[in-house]
Amino acid sequence: MPATRTGPPRHRLAPAGGGGAARWTVTGLLLVAWLVLGVFGAPFLSKLSDVQRNDAASFLPASAEATEVSDLQKRFAERNVLPTVAVFERPSGLTPQDSAAVAARVAALGGVAGLAGSVPAPIPSQDGQAAQVVVPVDGQDGARAGKVAQHVREVVGHDLPDGLSVHVTGPGGYAADLGEVFAGIDGKLLIVTALVVAVILVIVYRSPLLPLAVLVGAGVALALASLVVYPLAKHQIVNLNGQTQGIMLILVFGAGTDYALLMVARYREELSRVGSRWIAMGRAWRASLEPIAASAGTVIAGMLCMLFSDLGSNKGLGPIAAIGIAAALLSALTFLPAALVLCGRSAFWPFRPELRPEDEAAGPRTLWARVSHLVGRRPRATWLVTALVLLTAAVFVPQLKADGVANHDVFLQRADAVTGQEVLSRHFPGGIGTPAVIVAKTDAAPQVLDAAKKTDGIADVVITPENPADPGTPKTVDGLVEMTATLRASADSEEAIDTVRHLRDAVHAVPGADAKVGGETANQLDVRDTALRDRTVIIPIVLVVIFVLLALLLRAILAPLLLIATVVLSFGATLGVAALVFNHVFHFPGSDPSVPLYAFVFLVALGIDYNIFLMTRVREEAMTKGTREGTLHGLSVTGGVITSAGVVLAATFAALSVLPILFMAQIAFLVAFGVLLDTLVVRSLLVPALSVDVGRRIWWPSRLGRNR
Structure with a gap:
């Protein structure tokens, strides 16, 4: 930032001037x-849920084995199917009336x-207590498939006899x-x-008008x-899911409020020096432009x-979050200054900033002046003790369990699909209705079939027949044959994922078979492996x-190196604290592999x-006062202002916890705690x-680092 300023010197009072x-x-x-623009664009916020894709398959890259199998399956079936399992249960045993009701629901x-x-x-189950119906929902459109599965849940639950329960599970149930x-x-x-945000801003500004403008x-x-x-997601240019939409909303509010706090603080500062609202805003805008634009950039x-x-979910988050930040930046640099300058000093009512010379502007000794003195x-x-505390917290990072969780652990509240999966597992093999899918060359089909059946955790393997009425004749397409393997464990469990790993090893070892394993469990496995790869690539x-x-x-x-080192240290400390809180306070079952990447x-x-x-601001002041005093x-x-901004951003991310996912x-806790740690400790003490301590050398190799 240049040391020179436009307009009158700071120690003089500028005329009030009303502007042309x-x-x-x-x-x-x-x-x-x-x-x-706001009135026209507001309806599109509610429309975003119509173009979400929350199915696991949409996250995978084209190179994933599960994706390759999904593409090959299209040759065997005209339509992509999202298995949706309705399971009916009466613990005392299904009655003839129950069976008639189930048949009526199937007809409906x-x-x-x-x-x-x-x-x-x-x-029907062998114990006579349950019956399952596998509903073939069209999975071509992920957003629509979830709504169809919701409709299936409504239909099967209608007009059942007392004591007969029904739950909808499987991939379609989870999507619903x-x-x-x-x-x-x-x-x-x-x-x-x-x-x-409104409550925090009222506390910070002690004004009803400023929070409204922000x-x-x-x-x-x-x-x-x-x-x-919306149009980008509708035409599948970007992949939008519920998590991404929630994060975009939080980022726009959090970042937009942060930029507003910086702009308002500088405007208030300039209003105490000049009488003209236009000159004050011009100075505040020029002084705030670089840090706000750099922050957003x-x-x-x-x-x-x-x-x-x-991962498609990560690829979608990048541009969608960037669009949200760009919109917040544009609003903070145009809409907010216009609103502030129209209101003038009245924006701060009832505590309007008084016009006074700079030597009187410092006022009484503030908390942050005392921190600065310390x-x-x-x-x-100060920095050694602070760094030691952060390092101590970072020691617990290895305790963070971020190797994935089962689908039934995704929900923090009881979900019908989770209950349905438990009922299904009590009466049927856990993976029935959601089998692993094997595609191999026809010539090697007997060897692949034998290898699959010998794999631990596989209940049964069948070859897809040409005609369901004649199961002895396999269906072959382009020299390929399809098989379905029923897993003994629930399809979304850790045991099922381990079984699919072993199944892949077994069929891959068959010479000349070119066998591949897909299906819903394989999707989960490939999503986890891809997320681990993304962490390694994206963080550097x-x-x-x-x-x-x-x-x-x-x-x-040198300054950027030190700043990045402090933020990485803060990130490590945040992960360490989160590991302790997740394991011993909230008792979470684990974390998705993407959680550390998102948090980072x-x-x-x-x-x-x-x-x-x-x-x-330090660089601006250092050009006239020196590095230490600056x-x-x-x-x-x-x-x-920075503390207020940190509190606002932490509070907005904490709001994500209202979604029972x-x-x-976990992202809400990590980002909220990490932002407060950065604001109150790293930025206030360590940096x-x-x-x-480093002195002017921190600006090396610029001229400011060489000149006293």
């Missing part, structure tokens, strides 16, 4: 344009639109439950987030983002690194990209934000103490 008619007209038109299913074929007859969870994401999550700015930004994302770049992922008095001891890319951006912003190399991208990209807010002054004047609850 053109200024008022342009500003008013800008506000009206944003509001019209024939009228359900969106099925991939006729519904087969019910299969996920669809129900995420269906109201634009309602419940939006309301909770807006209320949390919330409206975040709202129009969200409308703009939804307007852009860093987050956007970090999110776009997800495009290097092989850092300046013992910088080396994010670090390199953010380092380059920081080096360009700070015109230095969010915490590094967002955590570096607060260092950017701090260090851009660091301490920068900490004291930015402490309040394990992944969302400024390091800057003071």
Whole structure:
């Protein structure tokens, strides 16, 4: 940031000046344009749930074995099927009335639109207590398939005899439950987030008008983002699921509020120096542009690194989150300044900033001035002790169980698909209705069949017949044959995943068979393996990209290295604390392999934000005061606004916990705790103490690092 300023020197009071008619007209038109855009784009937020794809298969890359099998299956069947299992149960034994009711429900299913074929007859259990019906839902359109499965649940549950229960499970049942969870994401999550942000802003600003302006700015930004994302998701240019939609909403509100806090703080500061609202806003806008744009650019770049992922869900998150941040940035730099300048000092009512010379502006000694004094008095001891505490917390990282969880552990509340799977496992082989699928060359079919049957955990293997009425004649297509292997364990369990691993090893070893194993359990296995690969690839890319951006912003190399090191240390400490909390407080069964990756991208990209807010001000002050005094002054004047921004962002991410999904609850805790750690410890103590201790060399190799 240059040391020179436009307008009158700081120690002089500028005239109040009201601005010309053109200024008022342009500003008013800008506000009206944003509001019209918000009204037009708002309906698209609710439409996003219509283009979500929450099925596991849509996450996989084309190179995954499960995806290859899914493509080969299309040669054997005209339509892609999403198995949806309805299981009826009466613990005392099914009665003739029950059997008649089940048959009536099967007949009613024939009228359900969106099925991939006729519904087969019910299969009774050997103990006589249950019957299952495998409903072939058309899985070509993932978003529609989930809604069809919901309709199936309604149909089979209608008008049953007392004591006869029914649950819908299988891949279709889980898709229906996920669809129900995420269906109201634009309602419940939006309301909770807006209320949390409003309460915090009222406490921070002690004004009813400023929170309203900030919330409206975040709202129009969200409308703009939804307007852009909807057609991209509808035409499957990007992959949108419920998790991604929730994260986009949180990012727009959280980041938009952060940028607003920085802009408002600088505007208030300038209003205490000049009488003209236009001059004050011009100075505030120019001073805030670089840190806000750099912050948004860093987050956007970090999110776009997800495009290097092989998982469709991660690839979709990258551009969708980037669009949300870009919308928040645009609103913060246009809508908010227009609203603030129109309101003038009245925006801060009832505590309007008073016009006073700078030598009177410091006022009484603040909390952050005292923190600054502490850092300046013992910088080396401060950063050493802080780093030691963070390292101690990071020691517990190996205790984080992030190797995947079963489908029934995904929900934090009882889901019908989970209950159905338990009922199914009590009366049938656990994998019935959701078999593993084997595709191999016809010539090697007997050897593949034999190898599959000998695999531990396989209950039965059958070859798909040409005609169901004549099971002795296999169906062959292009020299390939299809087999289905029923697993003994529940299809979404760890035992089933291990069985599929062994099954793949067994059939792959058959010479000349070119056998491949797919199906729902194989989908889960490949999603986990791909997520582990993504962590290894994307984390280094994010670090390199953010380092380059920081080096360009700070015109230095050493400072970016130190900043990234502090944020990585903070990330490690956050994972360590999360491991203890997840295992011993919440008793979570584990974590998805993508959880550490998401946490890393969010915490590094967002955590570096607060260092950017701090260090851009420090650099600005260091050009006239020197590095030591510039660091301490920068900490004291930015402490309040950055802390408020961190609290707001942590609170918005914590709002994700209202969705009863394990992944969302864990991301909510990780990001909320990590952001508070970055804001209150790393940015407040570790970074400024390091800057003071290293001195002007922190700006190496720029001129600022060489000159006293």
